[in-house]
Amino acid sequence: MDGFLLSLWIARLAFLGLLYLFLFAVVRVLLRDLRSAAREPGSELGRLVVVASPEGEPPPGAVFPLDAVTTLGRDVNNTVVIDDAFASAQHAALTFRGRAWYLEDRGSTNGTYVNGSLIEDIAPLGFGDEIQVGRVRLRLERPRS
Amino acid sequence: MSAATARPRSDPFAALRGVKPRPRPRELGLLVLVAVVLVAGSVSLGLYRTHRLDPADGGVVVSYLIALGIGHFAQVLAGRRTDQVLLPAMGLLGGIGLLVMIRLPQELVQQSFGGTTLGLAQAQLAWLVLAIVVASVLAIIVRNDSWLRLYKYTWAAAGIALLLATFVLGRDRNGATLDIHLGPISGQPSELLKVILVVFLAAYLSENRPLLVEQYTRLGPFRLPPLPYLIPMVAMWALALLIVVVQRDLGAALLFFAVFLLLLYVATGRATYVVLGLAAFVVGSFLAYKLFGVVRERVDIWLDPWSVAQGAGYQVVQALYAFGRGGILGTGLGAGLPTIGGNLPIPEVNTDFVFAALGEELGLVGVLAVLGLYLVIVERGLRIAAAAADDFRALLATGLTLVVGVQAFVIAAGNLKLIPLTGITLPFVSYGGSSLLANALVVGLLLALSDRGVEAPPPPRPPGGRLARLVDRGAR
Numbered sequence: 001m002d003g004f005l006l007s008l009w010i011a012r013l014a015f016l017g018l019l020y021l022f023l024f025a026v027v028r029v030l031l032r033d034l035r036s037a038a039r040e041p042g043s044e045l046g047r048l049v050v051v052a053s054p055e056g057e058p059p060p061g062a063v064f065p066l067d068a069v070t071t072l073g074r075d076v077n078n079t080v081v082i083d084d085a086f087a088s089a090q091h092a093a094l095t096f097r098g099r100a101w102y103l104e105d106r107g108s109t110n111g112t113y114v115n116g117s118l119i120e121d122i123a124p125l126g127f128g129d130e131i132q133v134g135r136v137r138l139r140l141e142r143p144r145s
Numbered sequence: 146m147s148a149a150t151a152r153p154r155s156d157p158f159a160a161l162r163g164v165k166p167r168p169r170p171r172e173l174g175l176l177v178l179v180a181v182v183l184v185a186g187s188v189s190l191g192l193y194r195t196h197r198l199d200p201a202d203g204g205v206v207v208s209y210l211i212a213l214g215i216g217h218f219a220q221v222l223a224g225r226r227t228d229q230v231l232l233p234a235m236g237l238l239g240g241i242g243l244l245v246m247i248r249l250p251q252e253l254v255q256q257s258f259g260g261t262t263l264g265l266a267q268a269q270l271a272w273l274v275l276a277i278v279v280a281s282v283l284a285i286i287v288r289n290d291s292w293l294r295l296y297k298y299t300w301a302a303a304g305i306a307l308l309l310a311t312f313v314l315g316r317d318r319n320g321a322t323l324d325i326h327l328g329p330i331s332g333q334p335s336e337l338l339k340v341i342l343v344v345f346l347a348a349y350l351s352e353n354r355p356l357l358v359e360q361y362t363r364l365g366p367f368r369l370p371p372l373p374y375l376i377p378m379v380a381m382w383a384l385a386l387l388i389v390v391v392q393r394d395l396g397a398a399l400l401f402f403a404v405f406l407l408l409l410y411v412a413t414g415r416a417t418y419v420v421l422g423l424a425a426f427v428v429g430s431f432l433a434y435k436l437f438g439v440v441r442e443r444v445d446i447w448l449d450p451w452s453v454a455q456g457a458g459y460q461v462v463q464a465l466y467a468f469g470r471g472g473i474l475g476t477g478l479g480a481g482l483p484t485i486g487g488n489l490p491i492p493e494v495n496t497d498f499v500f501a502a503l504g505e506e507l508g509l510v511g512v513l514a515v516l517g518l519y520l521v522i523v524e525r526g527l528r529i530a531a532a533a534a535d536d537f538r539a540l541l542a543t544g545l546t547l548v549v550g551v552q553a554f555v556i557a558a559g560n561l562k563l564i565p566l567t568g569i570t571l572p573f574v575s576y577g578g579s580s581l582l583a584n585a586l587v588v589g590l591l592l593a594l595s596d597r598g599v600e601a602p603p604p605p606r607p608p609g610g611r612l613a614r615l616v617d618r619g620a621r
Contacts, residue, residue: 004196007192008189008192008193008477011185011188011189011192011477012189012474012475012477012478013474014185014189015182015185015186015189015478015507016474016475016507016508016510016511016514018178018181018182018185019182019237019511019514020514021178021182022175022178022179022182022233022237023514023517023518023521025174025175025178026175026230026233026234026521027521029171029175029229029230030230030521030524030525033528100354100355100358100359101355124355124356124358124359125355126351126352126354126355126536127534127535127536127539128351128534128535128536128537141534141535142533142534142535142536142539144532
């Protein structure tokens with residue numbers, strides 16, 4: 001095999017090898033990214049972000065990571081305590097049932113609203129929807145992964 | 146809200162004031178590797194051609210690398226925290242495509258721009274540079290998504306108008322109506338249409354997701370979606386069939402329907418919908434096979450290309466030979482079979498059959514690397530979807546990712562005779578402006594969606610109503 005053919009072979013194989021070097025480098029970046037994501041406490045099913053809260057409790061901008069069942073109301077035993085004059089003690093419950101989120105009104109005085117409209121008893125909810133309990137507005141967001 | 150919109154008017158550079166450059170070390174590292182790979186490929190091709198250490202069309206490759214570098218530095222200067230893997234992955238695929246275009250005879254494409262005539266490689270370079278510009282600009286300037294989310298029916302109308310324009314103004318090529326020509330501009334609208342379709346579907350499905358998940362009408366053992374929501378789905382199915390019937394564009398129809406079904410499944414998590422969709426697909430395919438010559442011909446070629454090897458099956462047979470010649474390591478760049486009787490061995494090798502050209506010159510090993518690059522893009526896209534703040538963004542990222550992934554699968558599998566051949570481009574690699582620009586739109590939007598610092602999604606409808614009035618009175 002003469003020098004030219006040899007160098008041709010080397011050039012060909014170098015190109016293919018470098019392609020895989022790139023893939024290897026990318027996969028390392030992806031793995032590092034996945035590992036750092038796994039380290040984060042990422043067991044939340046969703047999150048509630050406080051959009052507006054006239055009385056400041058909860059403060060606007062606060063974030064509540066959500067479990068399968070979350071209760072909202074003025075009573076201190078609720079998962080999310082909403083200290084608002086227009087909220088009832090047991091105001092509403094937010095539940096994740098297998099595939100979808102539901103917001104349930106628990107017989108509150110002033111009612112519970114989804115995107116500005118009053119819900120009757122129970123309503124399905126999607127990420128990005130805004131709920132209102134008393135004068136406090138909260139947005140349901142996807143969990144951070 | 147009004148304060149936020151009023152501020153830029155008084156100070157147009159307010160948005161730029163707060164921008165701090167942010168280094169992107171991972172992207173830079175990967176881009177350096179892309180440069181090394183492409184230079185090695187160019188050297189390998191030049192060595193075969195001239196028997197000297199002389200990179201083939203070094204200027205074209207270097208210009209492309211400079212364009213990628215500028216895209217990188219623009220994003221560094223803009224200081225946004227967008228994904229750092231997508232640009233290098235797209236850049237390498239585009240670069241491999243550019244190497245193939247350099248290697249193919251330049252007379253395949255002659256494009257004239259203001260007096261100068263560009264050959265295949267130069268024209269592809271121009272489109273690639275434009276694609277990098279589109280992706281970077283979208284990644285930098287898109288900060289909220291309401292222009293996509295709120296106008297979904299406008300987008301759908303624009304898409305349908307585009308489709309109708311193709312039906313009316315389209316020109317036939319190889320038995321399919323794909324191109325429209327308006328004066329000097331020509332393009333394949335189906336490439337743009339796929340992006341519009343994903344935007345519409347993401348907005349529609351995210352808005353109606355709770356209803357689609359929970360309500361249903363019962364039909365015997367099946368749970369169908371609630372009837373009003375069934376209509377858009379039937380419309381999608383009809384649209385795909387219409388594209389087959391009027392345009393004879395099987396690739397676009399297959400791509401649209403597959404992406405639609407996958408998005409529907411992602412949005413609802415209901416296998417029933419997918420089973421029903423597949424059943425509709427089988428029925429539609431069967432009808433198309435019985436009624437339309439194009440479909441029957443494609444399926445017959447797929448089942449037995451050898452019986453028509455010198456006629457309709459020529460392309461497919463030659464592609465299979467090319468894969469066979471390539472073997473495991475390939476013949477090397479430039480060393481593939483040059484011509485048969487003055488013609489290229491595979492017709493349309495620069496567009497639909499570029500995968501076969503890769504198979505011949507880079508072999509199984511090289512083709513697997515290319516498929517790996519598509520997997521990397523899909524992984525990034527789905528990660529971006531998983532981290533999105535709300536349903537619309539998640540579905541949009543998923544849909545955009547699937548469009549690229551499914552398209553790559555459909556044409557690669559078609560080249561390999563795994564499924565009937567449908568004319569569609571290999572994303573980022575095939576020659577063609579429409580395809581490159583549409584896929585650059587996809588990457589640009591994915592990059593924009595990957596930034597966690599973007600504006601929070603808007604509330605679906607302005608909250609207010611009775612309680613707001615009540616609260617106002619109480620406050621007074």
